Amino acid sequence: LPHTMALLPSAALQPGLACALGQQRACPASARSCRQRYGGHERMCAVAAVAALCGKVRVATRPGLTRPTRRRVYGETQSRSPAQEYPPQALHPHLFDPSKVQDWLQPGVLEALAPWRSSGDVSLVDLALLPEVRVEAPGVVSFGLLRPEICRQLLCEAKNFANETDFPVEMPNSMNKDGLILNDIGLRPCFTMLTRRYLSGIAARLFGSDEVRADMLGEGAELGTDNWGGDTLSDHYTFLTRYTAGGDRSLAMHVDEGDITFNVGLSDKGSFEGGDLAFCGMYGQPAYRKHHSTYRHEIGRCVIHAGKRRHGVLELQSGERASLHRRVQREVRGLRRWPTAFARGRRRSGPDVPLSGA
Secondary structure, three states, X not given: OHHHHHHOOHHHOOHHHXXXXXXXOOOHHHHHHHXXXXXXXXXXXXXXXXXXXXXXXXXXXXXXXXXXXXXXXXXXXXXXXXXXXXXXXXXXHHHXXXXXHHHHXXXXXXXXXXXXXXXXXXXXXXXXXXXXXXXXXXXXXXXXXXXXXXXXHHHHHHXXXXXXXXXXXXXXXXXXXXXXXXXXXXXXXXXXXXXXXXHHHHHHHXXXXXXXOOOEOOOOOEOOOOOOOOOOEEEEEEEEEEEOOOOOOOEEEEOOOOOEEEEEEOXXXXXXXXXXXXXXXXXXXXXXXXXXXXXXXXXXXXXXXXXXXXXEEOOEEEEOEEEEEEEXXXXXXXXXXXXXXXXXXXXXXXXXXXXXXX
């Protein structure tokens, strides 16, 4: 333990680690934060210390690092930047050019967004014109978004970065082990452009304020969506995940950190079996754990839903399934991200309803 401590700057320690190891003098703010969080309870401080220490050891023993862990350890001392160094050696340089993002989209998407882009009035976005758009379940909508060739190139680029470069590969989140944060390899400007010029219009019509949000899909199905800040998006977290027989095979039911999630299939039809998305209710609601629908990924097709809708990935049977995830945040955060009812609902929720149930 002293040897491990010597490798880490006190300012980077977790609050619990600093408090439990008597670092009040070296890091008083961290110790004070721990006492406030755990009420000075020594056992809780020790638990936090062990958790933090495990996070530090993980950095030295695993090539796949979570973003918070890597930032704490490397901090400002990390000199190499994949976002700057990788694009010149990319297999598909055009993917890193923001001016060519429009070429990623299926033609029907541009047609649906044309009235908004020419007038500035987002209420003119015609959702019914999106390619093969359909309501999968109340609050869950899917449509054709990216060209299949773009999907294949993005997947190929991710594999090239992970297998042919010496950059560290971070795990995209705490649940997926096999994937890549696309923002960090130089694609952030392109995905920012995609959000601002195209996806924000769709998000506003589906999850925006009452003034711009649509209630129906044309003359057909009711959308069943709500206001999750779709017309005030300001940031995004974009990453890729893979499900294989030798890696991640499924994903437990969960809710996302972002306000709205775009999930795009990247794998060709017939290249995998299983691995379907299962959707349940909204977090904190009575039907939170009740299975509503199952969605099968198609290459280039996007499924969009509120981040607080419970969902997961069923077990992959064979092949490889990859998907692109975009979690977008509203400009004013915290308004409805975790309402009090949602926070109370977690502990009161009962057992899961089997996924075969209605």
